Amino acid sequence: MFRIHQDNVKPSKLMEYEAIAKEFKAAASKHNVDVSWFTAMTYDNKYFYVSPIENFASFDERPFAEMAKAMGDDFTDLFSRFDKCYDSHGTYVIVKDNELSYMPEGVDNAPADETYREWYYMYYKPEDAKNIRDGMKAVRDMFKEKGSKMYYRVYRDGMGQMEHYYMVSAAFKNEIDAAQKNEENRKLLGPDRMKTFSKVLNYVSRMEEQRGVMRPDMDYSPKTD
Known part of the structure:
Protein backbone atom coordinates (compact mmCIF):
# COMPACT_ATOMS: atom_id res chain seq x y z
CA MET A 1 0.00 0.00 0.00
CA PHE A 2 1.04 3.59 -0.60
CA ARG A 3 -0.15 6.79 1.04
CA ILE A 4 -0.44 9.52 -1.59
CA HIS A 5 -0.54 13.21 -0.83
CA GLN A 6 -1.64 15.14 -3.92
CA ASP A 7 -1.25 18.88 -4.45
CA ASN A 8 -3.05 20.45 -7.43
CA VAL A 9 -0.79 23.42 -8.00
CA LYS A 10 -1.87 26.62 -9.72
CA PRO A 11 0.13 27.25 -12.93
CA SER A 12 1.00 30.76 -11.75
CA LYS A 13 2.43 29.39 -8.49
CA LEU A 14 4.52 26.55 -9.90
CA MET A 15 8.00 27.97 -9.25
CA GLU A 16 7.00 29.33 -5.85
CA TYR A 17 5.53 25.96 -4.90
CA GLU A 18 8.67 24.06 -5.87
CA ALA A 19 10.85 26.42 -3.85
CA ILE A 20 8.68 25.89 -0.77
CA ALA A 21 8.59 22.11 -1.31
CA LYS A 22 12.38 21.97 -1.43
CA GLU A 23 12.54 24.17 1.66
CA PHE A 24 10.23 21.69 3.41
CA LYS A 25 12.41 18.77 2.30
CA ALA A 26 15.51 20.52 3.69
CA ALA A 27 13.74 21.07 7.02
CA ALA A 28 12.66 17.41 7.13
CA SER A 29 16.26 16.40 6.49
CA LYS A 30 17.57 18.73 9.19
CA HIS A 31 15.19 17.25 11.75
CA ASN A 32 15.60 13.73 10.31
CA VAL A 33 11.86 13.11 10.09
CA ASP A 34 11.09 9.39 10.26
CA VAL A 35 9.07 9.06 7.05
CA SER A 36 10.08 8.68 3.42
CA TRP A 37 8.49 9.63 0.13
CA PHE A 38 9.20 9.72 -3.56
CA THR A 39 7.74 12.38 -5.77
CA ALA A 40 6.00 12.49 -9.15
CA MET A 41 4.43 15.33 -11.08
CA THR A 42 2.11 15.42 -14.06
CA TYR A 43 2.32 17.92 -16.90
CA ASP A 44 -0.82 19.62 -15.61
CA ASN A 45 0.96 20.53 -12.35
CA LYS A 46 -0.28 17.82 -10.00
CA TYR A 47 2.36 16.74 -7.47
CA PHE A 48 2.23 13.34 -5.78
CA TYR A 49 4.19 12.48 -2.65
CA VAL A 50 4.18 8.70 -2.33
CA SER A 51 5.02 6.90 0.92
CA PRO A 52 4.91 3.12 1.33
CA ILE A 53 2.85 1.99 4.34
CA GLU A 54 2.42 -1.43 5.93
CA ASN A 55 -1.07 -0.92 7.33
CA PHE A 56 -3.67 1.70 8.18
CA ALA A 57 -2.17 2.13 11.65
CA SER A 58 0.40 4.32 9.88
CA PHE A 59 -2.23 7.06 9.84
CA ASP A 60 -2.05 7.25 13.63
CA GLU A 61 1.61 8.22 13.48
CA ARG A 62 2.66 11.86 13.60
CA PRO A 63 6.11 11.94 11.98
CA PHE A 64 6.24 15.74 11.76
CA ALA A 65 5.27 16.41 15.39
CA GLU A 66 8.82 16.91 16.68
CA MET A 67 9.76 18.94 13.63
CA ALA A 68 6.75 21.20 14.13
CA LYS A 69 7.62 21.66 17.79
CA ALA A 70 11.23 22.52 17.03
CA MET A 71 10.39 24.93 14.19
CA GLY A 72 7.52 26.68 15.94
CA ASP A 73 6.01 29.49 13.88
CA ASP A 74 8.31 28.71 10.95
CA PHE A 75 6.54 25.36 10.51
CA THR A 76 3.13 27.06 10.40
CA ASP A 77 4.48 29.64 7.97
CA LEU A 78 5.65 26.92 5.58
CA PHE A 79 2.14 25.53 5.26
CA SER A 80 0.57 28.97 5.05
CA ARG A 81 2.75 29.61 2.01
CA PHE A 82 1.94 26.17 0.60
CA ASP A 83 -1.79 26.92 0.86
CA LYS A 84 -1.47 29.92 -1.45
CA CYS A 85 -0.12 27.67 -4.21
CA TYR A 86 -3.15 25.39 -4.67
CA ASP A 87 -6.91 25.43 -4.33
CA SER A 88 -7.22 21.71 -3.58
CA HIS A 89 -5.12 18.90 -2.13
CA GLY A 90 -5.67 15.69 -0.23
CA THR A 91 -4.41 12.31 0.94
CA TYR A 92 -5.52 8.81 -0.03
CA VAL A 93 -4.26 5.25 -0.40
CA ILE A 94 -3.52 3.16 -3.47
CA VAL A 95 -2.56 -0.51 -3.60
Whole structure:
Protein backbone atom coordinates (compact mmCIF):
# COMPACT_ATOMS: atom_id res chain seq x y z
CA MET A 1 0.00 0.00 0.00
CA PHE A 2 1.04 3.59 -0.60
CA ARG A 3 -0.15 6.79 1.04
CA ILE A 4 -0.44 9.52 -1.59
CA HIS A 5 -0.54 13.21 -0.83
CA GLN A 6 -1.64 15.14 -3.92
CA ASP A 7 -1.25 18.88 -4.45
CA ASN A 8 -3.05 20.45 -7.43
CA VAL A 9 -0.79 23.42 -8.00
CA LYS A 10 -1.87 26.62 -9.72
CA PRO A 11 0.13 27.25 -12.93
CA SER A 12 1.00 30.76 -11.75
CA LYS A 13 2.43 29.39 -8.49
CA LEU A 14 4.52 26.55 -9.90
CA MET A 15 8.00 27.97 -9.25
CA GLU A 16 7.00 29.33 -5.85
CA TYR A 17 5.53 25.96 -4.90
CA GLU A 18 8.67 24.06 -5.87
CA ALA A 19 10.85 26.42 -3.85
CA ILE A 20 8.68 25.89 -0.77
CA ALA A 21 8.59 22.11 -1.31
CA LYS A 22 12.38 21.97 -1.43
CA GLU A 23 12.54 24.17 1.66
CA PHE A 24 10.23 21.69 3.41
CA LYS A 25 12.41 18.77 2.30
CA ALA A 26 15.51 20.52 3.69
CA ALA A 27 13.74 21.07 7.02
CA ALA A 28 12.66 17.41 7.13
CA SER A 29 16.26 16.40 6.49
CA LYS A 30 17.57 18.73 9.19
CA HIS A 31 15.19 17.25 11.75
CA ASN A 32 15.60 13.73 10.31
CA VAL A 33 11.86 13.11 10.09
CA ASP A 34 11.09 9.39 10.26
CA VAL A 35 9.07 9.06 7.05
CA SER A 36 10.08 8.68 3.42
CA TRP A 37 8.49 9.63 0.13
CA PHE A 38 9.20 9.72 -3.56
CA THR A 39 7.74 12.38 -5.77
CA ALA A 40 6.00 12.49 -9.15
CA MET A 41 4.43 15.33 -11.08
CA THR A 42 2.11 15.42 -14.06
CA TYR A 43 2.32 17.92 -16.90
CA ASP A 44 -0.82 19.62 -15.61
CA ASN A 45 0.96 20.53 -12.35
CA LYS A 46 -0.28 17.82 -10.00
CA TYR A 47 2.36 16.74 -7.47
CA PHE A 48 2.23 13.34 -5.78
CA TYR A 49 4.19 12.48 -2.65
CA VAL A 50 4.18 8.70 -2.33
CA SER A 51 5.02 6.90 0.92
CA PRO A 52 4.91 3.12 1.33
CA ILE A 53 2.85 1.99 4.34
CA GLU A 54 2.42 -1.43 5.93
CA ASN A 55 -1.07 -0.92 7.33
CA PHE A 56 -3.67 1.70 8.18
CA ALA A 57 -2.17 2.13 11.65
CA SER A 58 0.40 4.32 9.88
CA PHE A 59 -2.23 7.06 9.84
CA ASP A 60 -2.05 7.25 13.63
CA GLU A 61 1.61 8.22 13.48
CA ARG A 62 2.66 11.86 13.60
CA PRO A 63 6.11 11.94 11.98
CA PHE A 64 6.24 15.74 11.76
CA ALA A 65 5.27 16.41 15.39
CA GLU A 66 8.82 16.91 16.68
CA MET A 67 9.76 18.94 13.63
CA ALA A 68 6.75 21.20 14.13
CA LYS A 69 7.62 21.66 17.79
CA ALA A 70 11.23 22.52 17.03
CA MET A 71 10.39 24.93 14.19
CA GLY A 72 7.52 26.68 15.94
CA ASP A 73 6.01 29.49 13.88
CA ASP A 74 8.31 28.71 10.95
CA PHE A 75 6.54 25.36 10.51
CA THR A 76 3.13 27.06 10.40
CA ASP A 77 4.48 29.64 7.97
CA LEU A 78 5.65 26.92 5.58
CA PHE A 79 2.14 25.53 5.26
CA SER A 80 0.57 28.97 5.05
CA ARG A 81 2.75 29.61 2.01
CA PHE A 82 1.94 26.17 0.60
CA ASP A 83 -1.79 26.92 0.86
CA LYS A 84 -1.47 29.92 -1.45
CA CYS A 85 -0.12 27.67 -4.21
CA TYR A 86 -3.15 25.39 -4.67
CA ASP A 87 -6.91 25.43 -4.33
CA SER A 88 -7.22 21.71 -3.58
CA HIS A 89 -5.12 18.90 -2.13
CA GLY A 90 -5.67 15.69 -0.23
CA THR A 91 -4.41 12.31 0.94
CA TYR A 92 -5.52 8.81 -0.03
CA VAL A 93 -4.26 5.25 -0.40
CA ILE A 94 -3.52 3.16 -3.47
CA VAL A 95 -2.56 -0.51 -3.60
CA LYS A 96 -0.02 -2.10 -5.93
CA ASP A 97 -1.54 -5.13 -7.66
CA ASN A 98 1.32 -7.53 -8.38
CA GLU A 99 -0.99 -10.13 -9.87
CA LEU A 100 -2.07 -7.80 -12.67
CA SER A 101 1.29 -6.11 -13.24
CA TYR A 102 3.50 -7.22 -16.12
CA MET A 103 7.05 -7.23 -14.80
CA PRO A 104 8.63 -10.47 -16.08
CA GLU A 105 12.03 -9.56 -14.66
CA GLY A 106 10.52 -9.05 -11.23
CA VAL A 107 11.89 -5.54 -10.79
CA ASP A 108 10.03 -3.56 -8.14
CA ASN A 109 11.30 -0.17 -9.29
CA ALA A 110 12.03 1.20 -12.74
CA PRO A 111 15.69 1.85 -13.68
CA ALA A 112 16.99 5.17 -12.41
CA ASP A 113 17.23 6.62 -15.92
CA GLU A 114 13.56 5.87 -16.69
CA THR A 115 11.96 8.90 -15.07
CA TYR A 116 9.30 9.65 -17.69
CA ARG A 117 5.86 8.17 -16.96
CA GLU A 118 2.60 7.42 -18.69
CA TRP A 119 -0.30 6.74 -16.33
CA TYR A 120 -3.61 5.29 -17.53
CA TYR A 121 -6.60 5.44 -15.19
CA MET A 122 -9.47 3.07 -16.00
CA TYR A 123 -12.59 3.66 -13.92
CA TYR A 124 -15.29 1.04 -13.54
CA LYS A 125 -18.57 0.40 -11.78
CA PRO A 126 -18.64 -1.92 -8.74
CA GLU A 127 -20.85 -4.40 -10.60
CA ASP A 128 -18.11 -4.85 -13.22
CA ALA A 129 -15.28 -5.53 -10.78
CA LYS A 130 -14.84 -9.22 -11.63
CA ASN A 131 -15.16 -8.75 -15.39
CA ILE A 132 -12.62 -5.96 -15.62
CA ARG A 133 -10.16 -7.85 -13.40
CA ASP A 134 -10.48 -10.91 -15.62
CA GLY A 135 -9.84 -8.64 -18.59
CA MET A 136 -6.72 -7.20 -16.97
CA LYS A 137 -5.43 -10.75 -16.47
CA ALA A 138 -6.09 -11.53 -20.13
CA VAL A 139 -4.05 -8.48 -21.19
CA ARG A 140 -1.19 -9.47 -18.87
CA ASP A 141 -1.23 -13.00 -20.32
CA MET A 142 -1.16 -11.64 -23.87
CA PHE A 143 1.90 -9.51 -23.10
CA LYS A 144 3.58 -12.55 -21.52
CA GLU A 145 2.81 -14.89 -24.42
CA LYS A 146 4.10 -12.37 -26.98
CA GLY A 147 7.23 -11.66 -24.95
CA SER A 148 6.49 -7.94 -24.82
CA LYS A 149 9.23 -5.59 -23.63
CA MET A 150 6.59 -3.04 -22.63
CA TYR A 151 6.56 -3.51 -18.86
CA TYR A 152 3.96 -1.96 -16.58
CA ARG A 153 2.78 -1.89 -13.00
CA VAL A 154 -0.84 -1.86 -11.95
CA TYR A 155 -2.31 -0.07 -8.94
CA ARG A 156 -5.90 0.04 -7.68
CA ASP A 157 -7.89 2.44 -5.57
CA GLY A 158 -7.73 2.17 -1.82
CA MET A 159 -8.99 4.19 1.14
CA GLY A 160 -10.13 7.76 0.60
CA GLN A 161 -11.46 7.54 -2.96
CA MET A 162 -15.04 7.52 -4.18
CA GLU A 163 -14.53 5.70 -7.49
CA HIS A 164 -13.05 2.34 -8.37
CA TYR A 165 -10.21 2.28 -10.87
CA TYR A 166 -7.08 0.54 -12.03
CA MET A 167 -4.05 2.68 -12.81
CA VAL A 168 -1.43 1.36 -15.21
CA SER A 169 2.00 2.94 -14.88
CA ALA A 170 4.63 2.59 -17.61
CA ALA A 171 8.19 3.94 -17.28
CA PHE A 172 10.42 5.27 -20.06
CA LYS A 173 13.57 7.32 -20.47
CA ASN A 174 11.74 10.15 -22.23
CA GLU A 175 8.88 10.87 -24.64
CA ILE A 176 10.83 9.61 -27.66
CA ASP A 177 11.62 6.34 -25.89
CA ALA A 178 7.94 6.00 -24.99
CA ALA A 179 6.78 6.57 -28.57
CA GLN A 180 9.26 4.03 -29.94
CA LYS A 181 8.42 1.35 -27.39
CA ASN A 182 4.67 1.89 -27.80
CA GLU A 183 4.98 1.50 -31.57
CA GLU A 184 7.17 -1.60 -31.26
CA ASN A 185 4.68 -3.09 -28.83
CA ARG A 186 1.71 -2.46 -31.14
CA LYS A 187 3.52 -4.30 -33.96
CA LEU A 188 4.48 -7.17 -31.65
CA LEU A 189 0.97 -7.69 -30.28
CA GLY A 190 -0.56 -7.46 -33.75
CA PRO A 191 -4.03 -6.48 -34.95
CA ASP A 192 -5.75 -9.08 -32.78
CA ARG A 193 -4.63 -7.23 -29.66
CA MET A 194 -7.84 -5.20 -29.66
CA LYS A 195 -9.90 -8.34 -29.06
CA THR A 196 -8.02 -8.80 -25.80
CA PHE A 197 -8.02 -5.11 -24.88
CA SER A 198 -11.80 -5.08 -25.37
CA LYS A 199 -12.11 -7.49 -22.43
CA VAL A 200 -11.05 -4.51 -20.32
CA LEU A 201 -12.46 -1.61 -22.32
CA ASN A 202 -15.96 -3.09 -22.43
CA TYR A 203 -16.20 -2.53 -18.67
CA VAL A 204 -14.45 0.85 -18.39
CA SER A 205 -16.84 3.68 -17.57
CA ARG A 206 -14.26 6.38 -18.35
CA MET A 207 -10.52 6.74 -18.88
CA GLU A 208 -7.89 9.33 -18.07
CA GLU A 209 -4.35 9.49 -19.39
CA GLN A 210 -1.66 11.43 -17.56
CA ARG A 211 1.92 12.06 -18.56
CA GLY A 212 4.65 13.30 -16.29
CA VAL A 213 7.98 12.65 -14.63
CA MET A 214 9.41 11.38 -11.40
CA ARG A 215 11.15 14.04 -9.34
CA PRO A 216 14.08 12.46 -7.46
CA ASP A 217 15.24 15.95 -6.50
CA MET A 218 12.11 16.21 -4.34
CA ASP A 219 12.34 12.72 -2.79
CA TYR A 220 13.12 12.30 0.88
CA SER A 221 14.25 9.52 3.21
CA PRO A 222 15.59 9.79 6.76
CA LYS A 223 19.25 9.28 7.58
CA THR A 224 20.19 5.87 8.91
CA ASP A 225 23.09 5.01 11.19
